[in-house]
Amino acid sequence: MSGVRVLVGTRKGAFILTSDEERREWNVSGPHFPGWEIYHLKGSPADPNRIYVSQSSGWFGQLIQRSDDGGQTWDPKGNEFCYEGVPGTHQWYDGTQHPWEFKRIWHLEPSLTDPDVVYAGAEDAALFRSDDGGKTWNELCGLRDAKGPLWQPGAGGMCLHTILLDPADPNRIFVAISAAGAFRSDDAGQTWLPINKGLRSEFELPDPAADVGHCVHSIAMHPSRPNVLFMQKHWDVMRSDDSGDSWREVSGNLPSDFGFPIEVHAHEPETIYVVPITSDSHHFPPDGKLRVYRSRTGGDEWEALTNGLPQSDCYVNVLRDAMAIDSLPSCGVYFGTTGGQVYVSPDSGDTWTAIVRDLPAVLSVEVQTLP
Amino acid sequence: MIVVVLPAHLRTLARVDGEVEIEVDGPVTQRSVLDALETGYPALRGTIRDHATQKRRPFLRFFACGQDLSHESPDAPLPDAVGQGREPFLIIGAMAGG
Numbered sequence: 001m002s003g004v005r006v007l008v009g010t011r012k013g014a015f016i017l018t019s020d021e022e023r024r025e026w027n028v029s030g031p032h033f034p035g036w037e038i039y040h041l042k043g044s045p046a047d048p049n050r051i052y053v054s055q056s057s058g059w060f061g062q063l064i065q066r067s068d069d070g071g072q073t074w075d076p077k078g079n080e081f082c083y084e085g086v087p088g089t090h091q092w093y094d095g096t097q098h099p100w101e102f103k104r105i106w107h108l109e110p111s112l113t114d115p116d117v118v119y120a121g122a123e124d125a126a127l128f129r130s131d132d133g134g135k136t137w138n139e140l141c142g143l144r145d146a147k148g149p150l151w152q153p154g155a156g157g158m159c160l161h162t163i164l165l166d167p168a169d170p171n172r173i174f175v176a177i178s179a180a181g182a183f184r185s186d187d188a189g190q191t192w193l194p195i196n197k198g199l200r201s202e203f204e205l206p207d208p209a210a211d212v213g214h215c216v217h218s219i220a221m222h223p224s225r226p227n228v229l230f231m232q233k234h235w236d237v238m239r240s241d242d243s244g245d246s247w248r249e250v251s252g253n254l255p256s257d258f259g260f261p262i263e264v265h266a267h268e269p270e271t272i273y274v275v276p277i278t279s280d281s282h283h284f285p286p287d288g289k290l291r292v293y294r295s296r297t298g299g300d301e302w303e304a305l306t307n308g309l310p311q312s313d314c315y316v317n318v319l320r321d322a323m324a325i326d327s328l329p330s331c332g333v334y335f336g337t338t339g340g341q342v343y344v345s346p347d348s349g350d351t352w353t354a355i356v357r358d359l360p361a362v363l364s365v366e367v368q369t370l371p
Numbered sequence: 372m373i374v375v376v377l378p379a380h381l382r383t384l385a386r387v388d389g390e391v392e393i394e395v396d397g398p399v400t401q402r403s404v405l406d407a408l409e410t411g412y413p414a415l416r417g418t419i420r421d422h423a424t425q426k427r428r429p430f431l432r433f434f435a436c437g438q439d440l441s442h443e444s445p446d447a448p449l450p451d452a453v454g455q456g457r458e459p460f461l462i463i464g465a466m467a468g469g
Contacts, residue, residue, distance in 0.1 A: 059430040059464045060418040076414040080422045
C-alpha cells in the first residue's frame with residue numbers, strides 16, 4: 001500500500017511523519033537528533049530508504065547524518081567542508097571584502113539516479129558534492145567564479161539554499177543563493193552562469209540590470225518541463241520559460257509579493273503554490289491570516305486557500321524550504337511554520353489539517369511518496 | 372590512561388554513556404588528547420575543533436583540576452593529574468544560545 005513519509009527539520013530536532021495514501025491518520029517519529037538545528041532532510045529518489053540530514057549547532061558545528069533504513073537508524077558521515085584552493089573573499093555588509101567562512105549546510109539534494117551522489121548547499125554560499133554517500137565532500141568551485149566577490153550576505157546570511165537537478169539533462173544544475181541570485185551549470189557543475197535577467201531589485205541594487213545581487217528565496221521546477229522555472233524572490237514571484245535565461249513577474253493579485261517557498265503541483269505543471277508574507281521586515285501573514293495561494297495558470301492569477309488554516313491572529317512564518325509536494329494521484333501539499341505546525345492538504349490545497357501543532361520552529365519540510 | 376568528559380550531545384554522537392578513557396602516547400597536551408579522542412571516536416572530528424584551523428570551537432571550553440584551560444596553547448602540558456588519569460579533562464559547552 002502506498003503512502004508518504006514527511007521529513008521535518010526544526011530548530012531542535014528532526015521529525016518523521018508517516019501516513020498511508022489517505023493522509024488522514026499520521027504516525028509521528030522523533031525528535032531525531034534532539035536539541036540540534038536540523039536545517040534539512042531529504043530522501044534519495046533512487047533509494048527511498050536512504051535519507052540525508054544536515055545537523056548543526058552553535059557549539060559543535062556541522063554534521064551530516066545518513067539513514068539507510070528510512071529513518072530508523074542513523075550514522076554520522078563526513079563533515080569536512082573545505083572551500084577549494086585559496087578560499088577568497090566576498091563582499092561584506094560594510095562593502096569591504098570578507099574571507100569565505102563555512103558556517104552550515106542549508107540544503108541537501110540527492111542525485112535523481114545514484115544514491116551515493118548528493119549535493120550540499122552551504123553558508124557561506126558554495127556548492128559541494130559527495131560521490132560516496134556523504135563520507136567526503138568536494139566543492140564545485142566554479143560557482144564562485146560567477147562574480148563571487150560581488151555576493152554579499154543578506155540578513156539571514158549568505159546561503160546556497162536551493163538546488164534543482166534537471167531530470168532531462170544530468171549535466172544541468174540550477175542553484176539559488178540569498179542576496180546573490182540564481183545560477184545555472186550546463187556541464188555538471190564545472191562552470192556557472194548567473195541567470196537573473198529580468199529580476200528587479202530596485203531598493204537594493206542601483207543597477208537595475210545587475211546580473212548578481214538579487215535576493216532569490218526559492219526556485220521550483222516541474223520534472224516534466226524542466227525548462228520552466230518559478231521563483232519566489234525577496235519581492236516578486238517570477239517565471240522563466242527558457243531555463244532561466246529570462247524572467248517575467250507573475251505576482252498578479254497576490255496580497256504580498258514577498259514570501260519564501262514556491263512549489264509546483266505534481267501532475268499539473270501550471271499549478272503553483274506560494275505563501276505570501278507581509279514585507280521583508282514583519283515576516284508574518286497579511287492580516288494575521290495564514291493563506292496558501294494557488295495559481296492554476298502558471299502565475300498572474302491567484303486564489304487564496306484557507307479551508308482549515310487559521311484566519312485570525314496567526315503570526316507565523318513559512319521558511320523557504322518548508323513546503324513540499326507529494327506525487328500521489330490526489331496530489332498532497334505540505335508546509336511547516338515557525339510556530340511548529342505542519343499542515344497537510346491531501347487534495348491539492350482545497351482543504352488543510354494540522355498533522356502536528358507544537359513542534360519547535362520548522363526549518364524544512366520534504367516528502368517522499370512511497371510505493 | 373586519560374579520562375575525558377564530553378558534553379551530553381557529544382556523548383550521544385560518540386555513542387558512549389559516561390566518561391571516555393583514551394591512551395595518549397608522548398606528552399599529554401590538549402592537542403594530543405584531542406587527537407587520540409578523534410582517533411578513537413571519528414564521529415567527533417570537526418565538532419570540538421575546526422577541521423581546517425584546528426582551533427577550539429568558540430562555544431566550547433576546556434577545564435581540568437579546577438582550572439579553565441580554554442585559552443592555553445594546544446601544545447602546553449596538561450596538569451599531571453590529568454596525565455595520570457586521576458582528574459578528568461572536561462569539555463564543556465559554554466553558556467550560549469537558546
